[in-house]
Amino acid sequence: MIDYSKVVTQVVAEVKPSGIRKYFDIAASMDDVISLSIGEPDFVTPQHIIQAGIDSLLAGKTGYTANYGLIELRREISRYLETRFNVSYDPAHEILTTVGGSEAIDMCIRAFVGPEDEVLLPEPAFVCYGPLTSILGGKPVIIPTTKENSFKVQAADIKAAITPKTKLLILSYPNNPTGAVLTKEEQLEIAKAVEGTNVVVIADEIYAELSYGFKHTSFASLPGMQERTVLVSGFSKAFAMTGWRIGYCCAPAELMQYIGRLHQYALMCASTPAQYAGVEALKNGIPDIEHMRDRYNERRILIYNGLKDLGFDVFEPQGAFYIFPNVCKFADNGGEFVEGLLRSERVAVVPGDAFGDCGKDHVRISYASSQEKIKEALKRIERYISSI
Numbered sequence: 001m002i003d004y005s006k007v008v009t010q011v012v013a014e015v016k017p018s019g020i021r022k023y024f025d026i027a028a029s030m031d032d033v034i035s036l037s038i039g040e041p042d043f044v045t046p047q048h049i050i051q052a053g054i055d056s057l058l059a060g061k062t063g064y065t066a067n068y069g070l071i072e073l074r075r076e077i078s079r080y081l082e083t084r085f086n087v088s089y090d091p092a093h094e095i096l097t098t099v100g101g102s103e104a105i106d107m108c109i110r111a112f113v114g115p116e117d118e119v120l121l122p123e124p125a126f127v128c129y130g131p132l133t134s135i136l137g138g139k140p141v142i143i144p145t146t147k148e149n150s151f152k153v154q155a156a157d158i159k160a161a162i163t164p165k166t167k168l169l170i171l172s173y174p175n176n177p178t179g180a181v182l183t184k185e186e187q188l189e190i191a192k193a194v195e196g197t198n199v200v201v202i203a204d205e206i207y208a209e210l211s212y213g214f215k216h217t218s219f220a221s222l223p224g225m226q227e228r229t230v231l232v233s234g235f236s237k238a239f240a241m242t243g244w245r246i247g248y249c250c251a252p253a254e255l256m257q258y259i260g261r262l263h264q265y266a267l268m269c270a271s272t273p274a275q276y277a278g279v280e281a282l283k284n285g286i287p288d289i290e291h292m293r294d295r296y297n298e299r300r301i302l303i304y305n306g307l308k309d310l311g312f313d314v315f316e317p318q319g320a321f322y323i324f325p326n327v328c329k330f331a332d333n334g335g336e337f338v339e340g341l342l343r344s345e346r347v348a349v350v351p352g353d354a355f356g357d358c359g360k361d362h363v364r365i366s367y368a369s370s371q372e373k374i375k376e377a378l379k380r381i382e383r384y385i386s387s388i
Contacts, residue, residue: 015131018354027348034377035348036365039176039322041240043295045277046288049239052280053273061276065269068260069097069248073275076282077248085208085218087226093253096260097270097278101206101234101247106132107266108202108230108249109168111258113138117167122153123356124324126176126204130356138167144358147315147326151180155189166199171219174207177355177364178324179300179317184217191222200255201229206247207320209238209289212297216319220250227252230259237320238289239281244274296321299367299374306378307365310385321368324352326361330385334363344387345380 027033074091098104115137130140203219220229234247314325331337334351352359
C-alpha cells in the first residue's frame with residue numbers, strides 16, 4: 001500500500017483546511033439550517049448578464065481566448081476602473097482576466113514570494129493569504145487589528161513591521177470578515193509608510209462596490225502608489241456572479257509580465273462565456289450593483305441592531321456583507337459558540353479564528369441573505385443565548 005504521507009509535501013500537509021468550509025459542510029448535512037456562513041450573494045446573476053453568456057455560446061464562441069482575456073473585456077475593465085475609482089490601466093499590458101479573484105490572489109503571491117520572504121498581513125483577514133504565503137516558503141507577518149481601532153490596520157504598525165525581507169503588504173478593504181473600511185486619509189498614511197521601500201501592495205478590492213455611505217477609494221489611485229500596487233477584483237460579489245468564476249488583476253506592465261507568465265502555465269484563459277457575461281456586466285450592470293447594495297445595506301442595519309439589542313459587543317460594519325460580533329459574553333471562544341448555535345438552533349456562522357488568531361473571540365456572520373432569514377436567525381440566536 002502506498003504511504004500517502006510520504007507523497008504529499010510537508011508544507012502542504014501542514015496547511016489547515018478552511019475554517020469556513022468545515023461548518024458549511026456540516027450545515028449542508030442538516031435539515032432546516034439557516035446558513036449565514038458563506039460569503040455568497042443570495043441574488044441570482046441579473047438576467048441580461050446571463051443572456052450575454054448564453055448568446056456567446058449560441059454564437060459558437062466556445063474556444064480559447066487570449067491568455068490575458070478578451071481584449072473587449074479588458075477595455076471594459078479599464079473604462080470601469082477609471083470611471084468608478086479614478087485609476088487608469090492599459091488594457092493590452094496591465095490587465096489580466098483570471099478565474100475569479102482567487103486565482104488573481106494566488107498568481108500575485110506566487111509571483112513575488114519565495115522562501116523566507118515576508119508578507120505583511122493585517123488580521124482578521126480572508127483565509128487564503130497566509131496559507132498561500134506559507135506554501136511558498138514565505139513568512140506571514142501578522143499585524144493584528146481590533147475593534148478599538150474599528151478593525152483598521154494602522155500605518156504606524158505597518159511601518160514598524162517592514163524589514164529588508166518584506167516583499168508584500170496585503171490590504172483587503174472593505175474587509176472580509178469584519179466589514180471594516182479605510183478612508184482615503186487613512187490610506188494616504190499607509191502610502192507614506194511604504195514610500196521609499198520595495199514593498200508591493202496587493203489591494204484586494206473585491207468588495208469595493210459594497211461600501212455604505214461613502215465611495216470607495218482604490219489604493220492604486222493614491223499619488224505614487226499605482227507603480228507599487230497590484231489591484232485585485234472581480235465580478236463575484238458586486239454582480240452576484242460567484243459561479244461564473246471571473247476576476248481580474250491590474251498592475252504596471254513591468255510587474256504584470258511575471259504574473260501573466262504564471263497564469264499562462266496554470267490556465268489557458270478564464271471561461272469564455274463568463275468573459276462575455278463580464279463585458280455585459282460592466283457595460284450595463286451598474287444599476288444592478290446599486291439595487292443589490294441598497295438591499296445589503298438594509299440587511300446590514302437589521303442585523304447590526306438585532307445583535308446589539310441581544311447584548312452582543314459588535315462593531316458596525318461599513319462595507320462588504322459581514323458582521324463580526326464578539327461572543328465572549330456567551331461562550332469561551334468563537335468555535336464553541338458556533339458549534340452550540342449550529343447544534344441547538346441550526347444557524348450556521350463561522351468562528352472568527354478562521355481568519356486569524358486575533359479573531360478567536362468572534363464569529364463572522366454573513367448578511368448576504370434575505371431579511372426573512374436574518375430575522376429568523378436572530379430569533380434562534382436569542383433563544384440559544386437565553387438557554388446558556
